[in-house]
Amino acid sequence: MAPKDTSRQSAVARLIQIVGAEHVLTEESDRAFFAHDVYRMKATPLAVVRTGSVDELCRAVTAATSEGIAIVPRGGGASYTDGYAAATDQSILIDTTRLNRIEINETDMYVTAECGVTWAELDAALAAKGLRTPFWGPFSGLKATIGGAMSQGSVSFGSGLFGISADSVLGMDIVLADGSLLRTGSAAAINGTPFFRHYGPDLSALFTGDAGALGIKARITLRLMKRNPIVMSASYGFADFYGMARALETVAKEGVNSESFGLNPLLQKAWLGRTNLKQSLDAALAVFKNSRNPIEGLMKLTRMAIAGKSFLDRAEYSAHFIVEGIDNAHARSLLAAVRTAADPHGVEVPNTIPTVVRGMPFMPLFPILGPAGERWVPLHGIMPFSQVDTFHRLLMEQQSRYADRMAANKITHAAMFTTISTHAFLYEPVFYWQDSRHIYHNRYLPEDFLKTVPVYAENPRGRELVEEMREDIRNIFQSIGAVHMQVGKCYPYMKGRDATNAGILKQIKQILDESNLMNPGSLEL
């Protein structure tokens, strides 16, 4: 039953009392913007509330749910799987970005971050002390938050050795639907601190990847380690997908690379071609600053300049491997292991792409538009190595089936790949299509950047076809047993799940959120 007008008014009035009127946004344009992810939006929430402390967060949740109003948490808003797209307009969206405190405990080697801290902010705070977390962020870490990554699962920096975001967690403080605070890990024990995760059954795991359907992460504690100062990388070109996939697989199994990623021809050109003069200068400056001394910086820049942008012209696919050592000899020996594994499958090329990536790991969100200003949406599946070739074949067959309709509707596709630890392959098909920009693009991207990219007319048929193909690809993923991070309201989660598993999950949801007010619709719960 929908909450009454009086309930809605009373909830908004209480929220204003809790956080102050300046932190409750009720303008239509603000509500629409915050509810719009990189791809699309669903319902417009009643208000956006920007809580400034964990206590305010608990009270805000109670104020809404006690009136029967749903809660939708949003971190940096850098996702595209409807995770914070409100399923109902009877919702309050919580923007967590004011929850940005960081406490570093060097003695016990953990850091506790409030959920709205971005990965770039956390990395900067830890770098000052020569520390890092094992997984240290997605490419979108300038905007993406610790809370967002923990709630949907993220990969990239550190994932080659240390897995996904959830693998670095020690414990969390979670606000439940009734406004109470649940503590997980060793911090939940009498006199406990959050220094250890596994003390009996692990409650943290229930909430990692929950898309906010079970609670709102308020604070997250992650394990710390020393930063390895020496970063080296190698890049390879391949004649086809299969060479690239084998190289990524064999290198991953060595367990030596901090990160690796593969690009198909279109994405590779996009990564090289996207860099305009200002971005190239920024990247060059970042590469220079991150070098240990000016001579090394100059050498790296010279290699990049000589390589230019044409070195991958002859390669169909490319893969890029990054290692980190405690000293030069250590890093060199790790890179030697990468080369031994990759050499049989491709040809080594200049390492411009990984050098720029590590020079400026957290990039501005320019890729939310395609290289020629098109709309952009990726999707992904994580699969065992044994299924990679089958998936690729099925995807290529799908793309031939759709080729004529894609061309007619101005749609192109690309793909990106990575490995996670020694045991998983992530395949990310990407769609671009010519279509008008939406509110998210116009608010997130700087005006001087938007002026440089073409503007397209509305293309509703293109949009529909992309959606049809995404659904088809989700089914192909399911047919080979792939799994997903970033489940949100996009990937199947309950569909096809075995009955015992599904039953237990439903009961857990019922215990934690009996009125289904925590981000309803997520995880198909």
Ligand SMILES: Cc1cc2nc3c(=O)[nH]c(=O)nc-3n(C[C@H](O)[C@H](O)[C@H](O)COP(=O)(O)OP(=O)(O)OC[C@H]3O[C@@H](n4cnc5c(N)ncnc54)[C@H](O)[C@@H]3O)c2cc1C
């Ligand atoms: C250019 C670009 C590059 C990207 N690169 C990567 C990459 O390298 N690796 C990768 O994995 N992904 C990547 N992404 C996808 C996405 O940015 C990340 O997965 C990121 O972790 C999302 O974090 P966020 O704070 O923006 O979350 P949001 O988009 O704000 O939210 C994501 C989900 O988490 C929920 N949520 C947010 N905060 C909380 C909280 N405190 N408690 C409970 N639930 C919460 C939301 O309701 C939603 O369901 C990229 C996206 C873009 C646009």
